[in-house]
Amino acid sequence: MHSQCSEKHEGGYVQATNPHLKSMKEDFLYHFNLGTATHDLPAMFGDVKFVCVGGSPARMEEFIKYIAGELGLASPDGEYPNLCEGTDRYAMYKIGPVLSVSHGIGVPSTSVMMHELIKLLHHAHCSDVIVVRLGTSGGIGLKPGTVVVTKQAVDATFRPQFEQWILGKPVVRGTELDAELAKELLQCGKELAEFETVFGNTMCSMDFYEGQARLDGAFCSYTEEDKQKYLDSAYAAGVRNFEMESTLIAAMCKLSNIRAAVLCVTLLDRLKGDQVTSPHEVLKRFEQHPQILMGHYIKKKLKSYQKK
Amino acid sequence: MHSQCSEKHEGGYVQATNPHLKSMKEDFLYHFNLGTATHDLPAMFGDVKFVCVGGSPARMEEFIKYIAGELGLASPDGEYPNLCEGTDRYAMYKIGPVLSVSHGIGVPSTSVMMHELIKLLHHAHCSDVIVVRLGTSGGIGLKPGTVVVTKQAVDATFRPQFEQWILGKPVVRGTELDAELAKELLQCGKELAEFETVFGNTMCSMDFYEGQARLDGAFCSYTEEDKQKYLDSAYAAGVRNFEMESTLIAAMCKLSNIRAAVLCVTLLDRLKGDQVTSPHEVLKRFEQHPQILMGHYIKKKLKSYQKK
Numbered sequence: 001m002h003s004q005c006s007e008k009h010e011g012g013y014v015q016a017t018n019p020h021l022k023s024m025k026e027d028f029l030y031h032f033n034l035g036t037a038t039h040d041l042p043a044m045f046g047d048v049k050f051v052c053v054g055g056s057p058a059r060m061e062e063f064i065k066y067i068a069g070e071l072g073l074a075s076p077d078g079e080y081p082n083l084c085e086g087t088d089r090y091a092m093y094k095i096g097p098v099l100s101v102s103h104g105i106g107v108p109s110t111s112v113m114m115h116e117l118i119k120l121l122h123h124a125h126c127s128d129v130i131v132v133r134l135g136t137s138g139g140i141g142l143k144p145g146t147v148v149v150t151k152q153a154v155d156a157t158f159r160p161q162f163e164q165w166i167l168g169k170p171v172v173r174g175t176e177l178d179a180e181l182a183k184e185l186l187q188c189g190k191e192l193a194e195f196e197t198v199f200g201n202t203m204c205s206m207d208f209y210e211g212q213a214r215l216d217g218a219f220c221s222y223t224e225e226d227k228q229k230y231l232d233s234a235y236a237a238g239v240r241n242f243e244m245e246s247t248l249i250a251a252m253c254k255l256s257n258i259r260a261a262v263l264c265v266t267l268l269d270r271l272k273g274d275q276v277t278s279p280h281e282v283l284k285r286f287e288q289h290p291q292i293l294m295g296h297y298i299k300k301k302l303k304s305y306q307k308k
Numbered sequence: 309m310h311s312q313c314s315e316k317h318e319g320g321y322v323q324a325t326n327p328h329l330k331s332m333k334e335d336f337l338y339h340f341n342l343g344t345a346t347h348d349l350p351a352m353f354g355d356v357k358f359v360c361v362g363g364s365p366a367r368m369e370e371f372i373k374y375i376a377g378e379l380g381l382a383s384p385d386g387e388y389p390n391l392c393e394g395t396d397r398y399a400m401y402k403i404g405p406v407l408s409v410s411h412g413i414g415v416p417s418t419s420v421m422m423h424e425l426i427k428l429l430h431h432a433h434c435s436d437v438i439v440v441r442l443g444t445s446g447g448i449g450l451k452p453g454t455v456v457v458t459k460q461a462v463d464a465t466f467r468p469q470f471e472q473w474i475l476g477k478p479v480v481r482g483t484e485l486d487a488e489l490a491k492e493l494l495q496c497g498k499e500l501a502e503f504e505t506v507f508g509n510t511m512c513s514m515d516f517y518e519g520q521a522r523l524d525g526a527f528c529s530y531t532e533e534d535k536q537k538y539l540d541s542a543y544a545a546g547v548r549n550f551e552m553e554s555t556l557i558a559a560m561c562k563l564s565n566i567r568a569a570v571l572c573v574t575l576l577d578r579l580k581g582d583q584v585t586s587p588h589e590v591l592k593r594f595e596q597h598p599q600i601l602m603g604h605y606i607k608k609k610l611k612s613y614q615k616k
Contacts, residue, residue, distance in 0.1 A: 216326070
């Protein structure tokens, strides 16, 4: 059932393909505390071109400060208001063409955010937008600190698909990401040469412990050998990291005519252990890697637009 | 495959049934930023008896202030430190025997928190603990503001089960909640008589829009009639509210020898619409209903202990 995928995309505008939206007098994006009746969304968001999303609200605030400084648009020490004022479900920051939004942990949390984000971009008449997840992950056979540019976002059986339940029935959606964007991002990593950047498939699990074959959860019904076999089969399927949001983001962007990519840093090598125990400063530095890569990409793109 | 469910429970202690935990020199609960090597967990948490969990960190902070005042343990205007200092993944507050923890939105986010919570309670040698979710939900045929005490937590097909993927394969777990605790909570609601309190089945969906048959998401492949049929079949199956965490909490507590309950207030009646548009003050008052009910229950229990 890929029926939604066949819908036509108009120009470069963000598509919210839901036909019911047209008949709504207003649309209140409850979890953002923003709405078409209360906010001038085109004025607030019409110029957005680069949407960066990630789990932690504090990290997405750090990113907007970093990118403001990098683009020379404002001081990185300035105050950036959270545009989702009045709710603590998500945090949202903006500077120039860059929007930075938190999505919390996991597919359902990210799904709520993505539905409202896509509607927001649609209501604001945004065009030629890209969405990039800047995340953290567990690596498979990679040095911690490596950035994985996702080639294919896959499920727990290593297939590039996302299962969405609708009216009590499962609907399988494709998770193809934008191949050109992925190549450009990999190239940026190579140009920077500040940390390893590699292509790899990314497995999206529904939890952090049992779903990622960890031995250190509250429950564990398998042996160390079973775990090793699963990680080996993941590696053989091209998987280089595990995280918890990629297939959903890929599937939703595909349905909305949005070019999307996933950039996750690996905080540990799962072939060597399960616990995330690197010192705080080291983890903080690792978390900056996707931000630095994305900053380089945005600067490069803005320069190329100026030349045109 | 209900193999885990057959494991024996010892006394009233919280069980982390994972046999691998015994061989770990230390256990760092990464998303709480708490660990056995860095914190004296029995001293910090050994006296916990009532664990209240909910999506929003701000709401869980409000709850600890409320309950501190209700129990006469401290001022509701005081400062309550977030025990998950140094991370913004979850927030945790404690006063006396009450622990209040946020879980974010959805099953995966809640799963990460619950794994670390169960291990925390286990490492702290807690006994006779109950876990109660104080949440928000969409009601089915109920007046907004009603508190639903969950009888059965069910999936999108209205079955009392939770599917956990382990090593690339689905494992189905039961979601039975504690019937006695549910009865006591319903009784508390009746005694208070400040708002409607009812028994009902609670459907746990994997998203807020398509998974709950809303017509106002970014995508919608079904008609208003299809939606109505789904809501009617939910009602016929005894479902009185939709939310996004109940089956996971029920399944994990069952595996851990923890008595659990789910108390959600309904913010709207889904038979009448999809958007959450009540005024902010009204929603804030509704959100207090499960807290007030839980406060009454805790006071009653503590009084009955004192009498013994």
